[in-house]
Amino acid sequence: MNHPARPVAVLVGPPGAGKTTIGRKLARRLDVPFRDADQMIEEAEGRSIPEIFADAGEPAFRAIEERVVAEALETFSGVLSLGGGAVLSATTRARLRGHRVIHLTIGVAEGVRRSRGAGRPLLAGGDVTARYQALLTERAPLYREVAWSTVSTERRSSGKVVTEIVDRLESGDPHARSTADRS
Numbered sequence: 001m002n003h004p005a006r007p008v009a010v011l012v013g014p015p016g017a018g019k020t021t022i023g024r025k026l027a028r029r030l031d032v033p034f035r036d037a038d039q040m041i042e043e044a045e046g047r048s049i050p051e052i053f054a055d056a057g058e059p060a061f062r063a064i065e066e067r068v069v070a071e072a073l074e075t076f077s078g079v080l081s082l083g084g085g086a087v088l089s090a091t092t093r094a095r096l097r098g099h100r101v102i103h104l105t106i107g108v109a110e111g112v113r114r115s116r117g118a119g120r121p122l123l124a125g126g127d128v129t130a131r132y133q134a135l136l137t138e139r140a141p142l143y144r145e146v147a148w149s150t151v152s153t154e155r156r157s158s159g160k161v162v163t164e165i166v167d168r169l170e171s172g173d174p175h176a177r178s179t180a181d182r183s
């Protein structure tokens with residue numbers, strides 16, 4: 001029987017949780033392709049995420065994001081990492097139902113630290129910690145709504161996080177604890 005293409009896993013979570021980094025390593029470990037929705041958006045638009053925010057504004061970015069994520073969910077067989085705000089769309093949340101959605105979590109201080117640098121227009125300038133906290137408060141229920149499994153990345157190497165995700169995907173148990181962590 002022919003099964004339609006669908007991602008092996010979809011990574012969601014706030015900026016700096018490690019979606020891009022861990023997604024790439026997870027794909028390598030599973031020997032499947034990796035795509036990052038932000039990168040797909042940049043390729044489709046021919047400009048960077050900060051440029052899209054500056055030129056077209058956040059609502060236009062979200063519309064492009066919704067379209068790109070929908071297409072990836074239907075056509076891509078591999079590990080797919082989303083941008084931190086993709087779950088703001090109720091349409092995207094509905095499309096994520098039934099997928100192996102991995103919610104990566106991180107605390108505020110470490111999330112802010114990891115999100116520093118260029119490329120995240122929503123967090124550029126001002127009181128970044130307050131903005132990051134507000135973003136988490138708004139989005140935490142949305143990440144929880146779509147999550148099949150939730151994995152902490154706080155004070156854990158990306159290798160350990162990847163092992164835990166692989167154990168959960170392979171066992172089909174969203175709460176399985178990685179043997180690497182049992183000591």
Ligand SMILES: Nc1ncnc2c1ncn2[C@@H]1O[C@H](COP(=O)(O)OP(=O)(O)O)[C@@H](O)[C@H]1O
Nearest residue numbers: 014015016017018019020021114153156157158
């Ligand atoms: N488990 C981890 N421990 C320490 N640093 C990490 C971890 N995962 C990711 N990072 C670092 O955090 C930063 C942001 O990671 P990234 O994958 O871009 O996050 P996201 O895509 O969720 O915004 C990068 O510099 C990355 O190297």
Ligand SMILES: O=C(O)C1=C[C@@H](OP(=O)(O)O)[C@@H](O)[C@H](O)C1
Nearest residue numbers: 014015016038083084085120121
């Ligand atoms: O949280 C957000 O709204 C955003 C997160 C970014 O992706 P990362 O979560 O990979 O940083 C990127 O999609 C864009 O800057 C908006």
Ligand SMILES: [Mg+2]
Nearest residue numbers: 019020038083
């Ligand atoms: Mg990313």
